[in-house]
Amino acid sequence: MSRFFSSRHRGLEPYVPGEQPVGQRFVKLNTNESPYPPSARVIERASAESALLNLYPDPDCRALREKMAAHLDVAPENLLAVNGSDEALNFAVAAFGDETHPFVFPDITYGFYPVFCQANRVPFKEIPLDASFHVRPEDYMALGKNIILANPNAPVGTALARTVLEQIAASNPDSVVIIDEAYVDFGAESCVPLIGKYSNLLVVQTFSKSRSLAGARLGFAIGDAALIADLNTLRCSTNPYNVNRMTMAAGIGAIQDAPYYEQNCREIAKTREYVREELEQLGFELTASQANFVFCRSDRIAGADLYAGLRKRGVLVRHFDLPRIADYNRVTIGSREQMDTFLDAVRDTLTAYEEKKR
């Protein structure tokens, strides 16, 4: 830290992203990326757009917002395009949180939420998930505080029904309820159809997972036009060119090729159920994940030891060093072939581990 760093930021603990190894040594199942490449049209459109990189992009993202609005059946005024959905979450915490409007979210959820709160000096409270890692809806009814719920939740994968989230939004009319739908396309119900009915509801989506565009950085905030206008005020006060030309072109192509991505999501959901059965056969317990990952533990091996054993065998998964979930690993669902490599590495690790203990 330099002696110039403002005391305002002392004690800020940045978010730690999953490891991004240089080179392709690993079967990479640690950051929930898609194993499938962008569609041919996305690659074509983004490449063609690169010839125009000498020009600034459209700061209003009009073409992209119109396409996405039509896709979601909302108006363009209900949409903000962002540089990854993390940006939308940060804007939302900054826009709607302060000393008298704290945020509330589960104790086990996306690790970035507390960081956004700390960075914006917004107080927050964590509410424990139940023993099976589900959100208890009653904990969030008539709370009178801003709420963030990831649905499905990360890193556990459990999801709530739209009707339940609707009750939470309805019972907190004077607070903003943010639903982070990073994983919604893998098997949960989207709250987008509720936009228009609840002026306090903000849905956040990303193209990083189901749309194979983690490297492009594209997300959306979707909500009442007044909420979106507030986020837009912050965006224009920090970086009006937050979405670059190539990403905008890629995003339009991805919306046009929706059937390709829907097919990939179905494939991933199928592979997830295959991995679930195989892991259960090996004695693992899994949460009821509806996302593109499984969250698993076993009495046969400690979470950190499984993580280390897999890493040694060239397979990267995500282990969180938090007391409540230290026994677990989060494993991204890749291609069937990648998952067979993963399962072989699990068997191998267990054998070596049990031999050593004997």
Ligand SMILES: *Cc1c(COP(=O)(O)O)cnc(C)c1O
């Ligand atoms: C991956 C993820 C995000 C961030 O997505 P980006 O659009 O890549 O910034 C947000 N929320 C959750 C729960 C995620 O898992």
